[in-house]
Amino acid sequence: MTYREPARAADRRAGSLASSTGITFYGCEPGEAALIREAVSRLGVTPTVTSAALSEATAELAAGNRCVSVGHKTRIANAALHALSRAGVRYLSTRSIGCNHLDLAYAEKVGISVENVAYSPDSVADYTVMLMLMAIRNAKSLIRRTDAHDYRLSELPGKELRDLTVGVIGTGRIGAAVIDRLWGFGGQKLAYDIHPRTSADYVPLDALLQQSDIVTLHTPLTPETRHLLDRDRIEQLKPGAIVVNTGRGGLIDTEALLSALESGRLSGAALDVLEGEEGMFYADCRGKPIExxxxxxxxxxxxVLISPHTAYYTDHALRDAVENSILNCLNFESWTTHG
Structure with a gap:
């Protein structure tokens, strides 16, 4: 989907349908719920807003509405999609770029169209570059030592981005925004994508892995890209390389990455996403064993830097996701009403 800033022109186009459109919003945090209520009051949509995730039990909240909007934090079971279909829902907008938290084929089977949203790529791009800088300056160890009142310098100095080669895998909106930011630091930028589309030196994937000091992942998670960095490709990485992932956890074979990190073959990783993060990320696990x-x-x-799938989480991106999710629903109603 093409990124669009939520626009008043789009508001006006949607206006003729908004007054008759009801949308159920699932999985809303307080801040997100406030954004939803502000947007629907301006657009005239009738909302049903709940903090509960979409499930078979909560599907009844969508009764009477043809459109629902869901978050990405909880896996949506096929039983929930079936329950939505029985309740009359025909369209689901997920407030995320990725759709790997639900079964698209099953949704189609039960008559529900699914669409993602676009939001400002700057949120994830800024965070990605921040992780790169933290990794090459040994920030995790530095902060831990300082918190323990150890103010000595690290045994090894950090590195500067201008002296490094960064390989960007996936140059869609976010990958391209990362490359735009890297121009300001200097250094060499390599890119790999099956559809080259930005100002970077495109090379085969094997060459990118072998030449890059930092490899950052920005591809969607699909059956074809699952474990894109598998054991064989991780072994191709330049000794001492750093892996950054703000895409999806399944892009990396985590066990293979761990082996390379624990052996010292790679010098670090910065991961905002992780295989099996569901049920851990977004939960308060203090005082509990990490299973x-x-x-x-x-x-x-x-x-290794770990953060809980938070790269997207800015006020600007949340506002984009909410408003574009609503506009998606209104466009669906317009299309089905007017053909």
Whole structure:
């Protein structure tokens, strides 16, 4: 989907349908709910807003509405999609770029169209570059030592981005925005994408892995890209390389990455997403044993940064996601009404 700033022109186009359109919004945090209520009051949409995730039990909240909007934080079971269909829902807008938290084929089977949203790519791009800088300056160890009142310098100095080669895998809106930011730092930028579309040096994937000091992932998670960085490709990485992932956890074979990190072959990783993050990320796990053994191993490593799928989380991106989700629903109603 093409990124669009939520626009008043789009508001006016949607206006003729808004007064008769009801939308059920699932999985809304307080701040997101406030954005939804502000947007629907301006657009005239009738909302049903709940903090509950979409499930078979909560599908009844959509009764009478043909459109629903859902978050990405909870996996949506096929039983929930079937329940939505029985309630009369025909369109689902997910307030995320990725759709891997639901079964698209099954949704189509039960008569529900699914569409993602676009939001400002700057949120994830800014965060990605921040993780790169933190990784090459050994920020995790530095902060831990400083918090323990150890103010000595690290044994090894950090690196500067201008001296490094950064390989960007996937150059859609977010990958391209990362490359735009990297121009200001200097250094060499390599890119790989099956559809080259930005100002970078495109090379085959094997060459990018072998030449890059930092590899950052920005491709969608599909059956074809699952474990894009598998054991064989991780072994191709330049010794001492750093892996950054703000895309989807399944793009990396986590066990293979752990082996390379624990052996010292790679010098670090910065991961905002992780395989099996569901049920861990977005939950308060203080005082509880970490049952995700790979997460526990990664967090013990001094050269691995972990954050809980938060790269997208800015006020600007949330507002975009909410408004574009509503506009998606209104466009669906317009299309089905007027053909």
């Amino acid at each position: 995700h053994t790979q997460l526990a191993r990664l967090q013990k490593l001094p050269n």
